[in-house]
Amino acid sequence: MKLSSSLSSALSGSPWLMLSPEEGGCMLYNPKEGNIERDLLEDFPGCRVLANSGNWCLVLDSGSNLFIVDVFSKETIHLPSLESIRSTTCPIKRVGDVVRGLLWVDKGGKDYVVVWFFDREYNHDCLSFCKKGDTHYTDIPLFDRDAHWYRGLSEMVLRGYTLYITTSRRFVRVLDLSGGHEQGYSSFKETTRPFPMLSCYESCDSSIAVTTSGEVLLVESDPWNRTWFRVYKKDPDIEDPDSSCHTVLEVDSLGGEALLLDLGFTVPADDALGIEPDSIYFTRHYRPSQWKGRDLDICVYNLATKSFKRFSDLDVMNLMDARWFLSED
Template identity: 55%
Template structure:
């Protein structure tokens, strides 16, 4: 579905949750298991999905490509399955994002419901900074589009950018985005591509980035799993080293109940 040069992500209504983020783990020998990062143990086996590739998820729902190249979404708990593209627009709010990444010709485009056209953000950075880092796109709970950059090796830092509202002519501007240093007290689930309100009681930490792979939209080269929570305020990283003993093919953060 994706190419090394073109990334696409569909962001539906931002879900709310009454529980802390969980992890769905995908061992190489097949299946899907639910892991509780707070308790530090596997909760349950969610079943086997032979010959399937998991492309994305929104809460409990997984976007799946099976061995017959059929595309569908499935609730891993109830096993309810909806074939695609037979979905109908139910009028909910949405944001569609594109990240086109080629040296010398990179831009991010987005379109919200009600818009008649895409808004383009040409990505023009200093030569020493761009195309050397991993890039992803995300949407805040208020519908603001974010560009997320990070160190591709050790993931020791993250940088967040949004469209610069003061740029009048983006096609001829030196900088079309401006850096932001906070998520406004929210948390970013990078695997899902959106932010959620922080909640101390639920273990959802403010100004934190939950991720398992940073460069998930494009599989142009093998990337090891790196299950972490990065805190923007303290610039510190928490890794779940106890999961290294499992032979995992993939893992994804999700919000239970959505």
Template identity: 45%
Template sequence: MEGTPSCIQWSELPMDILRSVFELLSFVDFNRAKLVNRNWYLCSKQTSPRIDKSPWLILFPHDGGCALYNPNEARVYKTKRDLSDIRFLANSGNWFLVLDSKLDLCIIDLFSDKKIHLPALDMSTKSSLGRQGTRYSSAGTAGDLRGLLWVDEKKEEYVVVWYFGWNTESLAFCKNGEDHYRKVPGSIDLEYICDIVLIRGDSIYISRYHDALVTKHDLSGQEGSKVMFGQDIETLFRRLHDLRTYSCNVAVTLSGEVLLVESIVNKSTMSRIFYLYKKGSKDYDAVKVDSLGDEAMLLDLGITVPADHTLGIEPNSIYFTRDGRACNLGPDSSCLDICVFNLATKTIKRFFPGLGLGPSNNLSIKDARWFLPS
């Protein structure tokens, strides 16, 4: 027809064709495509993306920024955004809690330009961050600052927790709509902290080294703080000796059961083994758990997820990257080790031996963490 263009611009594709294209895209490509223009963004809202429930790895190369690795595809995605001047503290789905070069906290969506500014830290905290930054981080940010994040995208709610991973009692949080941070209710001693997880935005679970104790802290303040359970200390100390290093993390299963996760490394052989415990019938009583059944544990997030062989999620397994993420234990006791530990066979499968991604990618990693894209 006269006046009809010989070709159609990508931005002018009919909606039904565009939807068909979106349905074929991988998770990362889907999120990239929706940012092309307004029409593509509107189409993405009307399209169901391909569901990928497999855990991913976010990787932090030595040259700055970050990359994403999908074990199901065995593919690395490089981020296009310049992320070299920020430090990642925690994540919930696609949302990441970060500390920028100005020592301000914010939440960013890794797959879009969405950003949520958080209340400013007080001057005394920033001053402390600056001093620690010159001591622990070449970027000038705080190597000791730690964070937790929970986001409900549908309800547009979030909870942010920050604290220092060393001998301090600082543990503060804020929720959406609040303009300042509040201290977590109750008396909390972080001197011997090993791990902290934030569950459903309303509860914090803490595990400690010196007594292998798990405590729960209600952010609303209505229930206060309470001891969940702990390991038998005499048994614990008999099992440990000078050749081993020990950590005790905490995780919450799909059913809401709280688990103490002991990790023991033999320094002479560098072999690792995990033990799981749950609350027994008596106070301070811990009962050994032999299996996670058809669930897999993401130790970096402190949760379990449904296992699925078709997605590459191994059942009765623990996915982890390093010990001591919750506290500053030094480089020797917090070594990066991207692994899956099978509880039934007591064997470990390692990703990227030598902390690289093979000769084709040659990506040297200084840190990594498992996360679930949403």
């Protein structure tokens, strides 16, 4: 089923919302008009959206099977079984809805990268990925015997073939996933030495984001009354960041771009499309790997005016999750 031409035109490049009610399904919501346009997963009962990239969604079904679907054309790409991972660090079995993931699909839908991991309460020790042409998932180790600050997983951002991982100690690893295939597995490599993104406010909730130029940002929010965001970039003047207690500089602008915190990256602002400059679009104040218990708060925050735009009409809905959505068409 294709979108009507009027809805496709309205969606193109504009920020909409994907809403996941607790009773199931996934709805497309127009924040400008304040109405729901359609159920995106009406042909996939019992499925849950883990991530999205443009019109494509990474979906988990009731049998813990993963696939990618274009929510408008319904084109479907089936992915390798979760048990196909080759790992020396953790055994794999079907785990239901504790699986979380990230997705990138190129604009033509010809190539893709899928990253998934287990969301455990105390330990995040299983991270894997696959690309088009893979028959198995490739394990990404999350430990380093010689450098404990590189261990663990707090958060991830996937931008094309580049995966950004925040470790438990707030160091950022940058991985290139574009390597070739061997016996159904893909290779990867670290592109730079892990670097810390540390502010002087350790009690804040924090996320990372990546700009259109590839710069990594630290985004912090108030964990108590949710009244502000702070955005930082790396401090280039620190000679030995590994030994510093804070390694970032606060900025008061996103350079005219807008940040989609759910996706972890910035996009160019566009008044015609309703993408506001120097604004943070979010549904939770941060999205680390362990998000259970964090309430939804669907808003746009303007860095210049320090003000929130909330969508109060969604408060009455029984939502399990939500995410900002940009269509490609």
